[in-house]
Amino acid sequence: MDKYCFIGYGSMAKMLIDGFLKTGALKAEELVVSTRTKSKLMELENKWPGIHTEINNGEAVKGCKYVFLCVKPLDIKDVLAEIKPLLRDDTHLISIAACVTIKDLESEFSGRITKIIPTFISEVEEGITLVCHNSRFESDSRNNIEELLGAISSVKNIKEENFEIAADLTSCAVGFIAAIFQEFIEAGIRQSTLTREEAEGMVRSTLYGTAKLLQAKDISFNETISRVATQGGITEEGVKVLQKGLPFVFDTVLEKTLEKHDKVKTIVRNQFNREP
Ligand SMILES: NC(=O)c1ccc[n+]([C@@H]2O[C@H](COP(=O)([O-])OP(=O)(O)OC[C@H]3O[C@@H](n4cnc5c(N)ncnc54)[C@H](OP(=O)(O)O)[C@@H]3O)[C@@H](O)[C@H]2O)c1
Structure with a gap:
């Protein structure tokens, strides 16, 4: 069973996690979530029994194939420094942070990276998730993450240069x-x-x-x-x-x-x- 790690449990991570679980795209047992505030993790465990939570980001990524970075742009570097030694060659890093480029992420991790911008309206399974992959993929592994995002939204591949607009x-x-x-x-x-x-x-x-x-x-x-x-x-x-x-x-x-x-x-x- 592939595991999906979410680092940061704020507004966007909550929307993604709830969406993937509600639609049945993922099962609670497949998820590991870490964030700074213990009470938020306890709430999450009560809401979705079977979900695994960790207060330590390093512990959270261990054994996970997919790692979603759901922290604010200026927190990404610190989180990466913490988890970098634990990322595997086959880890797929998915960053939702605006303003953090694929080049920034590649300067810390040389594997598969996807940058996405979700939208709040996917809470009701609407809207478009923007997606851009780095060059480290065979097409089928790109499809896995696009299929997953497709459970809660439309998915649109765009060039990174157009991400902001x-x-x-x-x-x-x-x-x-x-x-x-x-x-x-x-x-x-x-x-x-x-x-x-x-x-x-x-x-x-x-x-x-x-x-x-x-x-x-x-x-x-x-x-x-x-x-x-x-x-x-x-x-x-x-x-x-x-x-x-x-x-x-x-x-x-x-x-x-x-x-x-x-x-x-x-x-x-x-x-x-x-x-x-
Ligand atoms: N909001 C949007 O509509 C939107 C849309 C597209 C993309 N984004 C992107 O999504 C990202 C998250 O945005 P958001 O609105 O979800 O922000 P948010 O609600 O502030 O959530 C950020 C989360 O990151 C956690 N965090 C911060 N530093 C951490 C660390 N070192 N280790 C573990 N967790 C840490 C915070 O934990 P605590 O709560 O415990 O402090 C918080 O749960 C941003 O990069 C933003 O660019 C947002």
Whole structure:
């Protein structure tokens, strides 16, 4: 039986572990999880009987073929230093950390590495997990991890150079969409006597229906706009405002997130003592 180790049990690791177990893609006995806080491990053991937990990362990776690194980018180097002597030639390292490149990881481990960016909406088995493998694979072993991720999401292989923007469009986007519609709700409340609950309910239902329509009917965003914003109508007035203001907003969103990525990447690269 191949074993799967998760180092770090935060928001994303929890989503992945719950998803793999809920869908039956993995069994509790196949998992070993380590994190810094003992109480979180006890909670996990109660939730998924049979799961093995460890407070020590080195102990956790022993005997595991797949090792998921689920800590924050700036913690990756320390975790790798701790587990490096225990990784085997056939270990498959899977990093979910933004801003940590395959080159960073390869400077510490010469085996199989996959970088992934999951998304919070895979908690409901939706969304896209971005994937990029290093060059150390035969195709079938790449498929194992893609199949596993496929139990909770769609899986999209992309070039590492596109990871940041693609992560904005798939993973950060969940927060962006929530932020956009939060503002829409606030405006609705400011300009009416609707309660927050009423306004939120309306937007939530409309958002869900719009996503369902786009997906189920496979119609484009532009077609959706033209179907609703008929010429000379009321929606058209609002769409014009959005089309004027939003290109600047979204260009700035991407510029700012890329800036942040670059900053963190530089710190990580320095931690790994790598040249640019
Ligand atoms: N949040 C997202 O939507 C998202 C999406 C895609 C990718 N990511 C990536 O996912 C990674 C984790 O993000 P997150 O949101 O899950 O963060 P998080 O909730 O803060 O979880 C990080 C976890 O790492 C643990 N940890 C830190 N240092 C450790 C060490 N030395 N040994 C063992 N465990 C350690 C922490 O343990 P304690 O709790 O015990 O302190 C915590 O459980 C990040 O690298 C991020 O870039 C996040």
